[in-house]
Amino acid sequence: MLKEILGLVVVSAENAFIQVTVFVGAVLLLFGYVDYILSGRLVQTIGAAKKLQPVIGAILGLIPGCGGAIFVMPLFPRGVVSFGTVIATLLATMGDSAFVLMSVMPKQWIFVSVISFFVAVAVGYIVDLTPIGDRLLEKYKETQEKKAKARQRHKELDHSIFESETGIAHDHWTHIGHDEGDDIDLALHHGTKGHQDINTFAYKATHRGYMIYWVIISLGLILGIMDLLQIDLNELLIPNLGLIFGVTGTAASIVLMILGKKLIANDTHEESEMKLASLKETFVHNAQETAFVGTWVFAAYFAYELFVLSLGSGS
Secondary structure (H helix, E strand, O other), X not given: OHHHHHHHHHHHHHHHHHHHHHHHHHHHHHHHHHHHHHOOOOHHHHHXXXXXXXXXXXXXXXXXXXXXXXXXXXXXXXXXXXXXXXXXXXXXXXXXXXXXXXXXXXXXXXXXXXXXXXXXXXXXXXXXXXXXXXHHHHHXXXXXXXXXXXXXXHHOOOOHHHHHHHOOOHHHXXXXXXXXXXXXXXXXXXXXXXXXXOOOHXXXXXXXXXXXXXXXXXXXXXXXXXXXXXXXXXXXXXXXXXXXXXXXXXXXXXXXXXXXXXXXXXXXXXXXXXXXHOHHHHHHHXXXXXXXXHHHHHHHHXXXXXXXXXXXXXX
């Protein structure tokens, strides 16, 4: 029995990495780089296109991962986008599950995305016909009298983590949808849980070893494409090549996820902004996101195999 379970672990690790994780990593890296390049250039354009904002929000929501939604959310309190735009973005987004769906079932991903888009746009425009957004903004503006005190508190808080990682002084940071020292900044960037201490082994391992992980992902992507072409990866010149890469890649994903403290929660808002400020941070945190998704894909594969085994239907 133990031997059978161990075999399921190995098979699940191979299939999860070769069939899903490598494609998730490729897509994450692509969108992460695009986000980095476009940082800070969209806000003015979105703000000027009032009539098209629910459409724009739905499009941003469709971007795999949480980047589009994170970008839009803080724009509403600033009055840049309508509340209908916020609703459209949230209805359209699939989060990290989009990477899994588009990697394994690309046609179904397109189908779901199209439905989500039209539903999100329609609901967004309907919401904008109501006074809900205006009332929420009015309540928010009533709190702005506290801004002076908030800025004073901000001066006394620690900014060393961001500055040490990006090399950018805190008063020159590019924030997503809010400004340095405002209420949103205080809520998101001070006392945020989940970020690594720069003096720990975990931080040094993730920020020095991320390139090794990307090399494994890159080589695994080649094998993943070959697997899609129905090539037996374990019958190539190197015996059991698919098995070796699959198990190694899944093991690396688990280690990276644990070191990055991403067991349950993915990137914080602060870490998303770090990716926009530094290309290295984009690579580091996208590696951690890939490891996060890959680990749970492996867990799902293994759980399924265990379920089949428990039914007595074989492996």
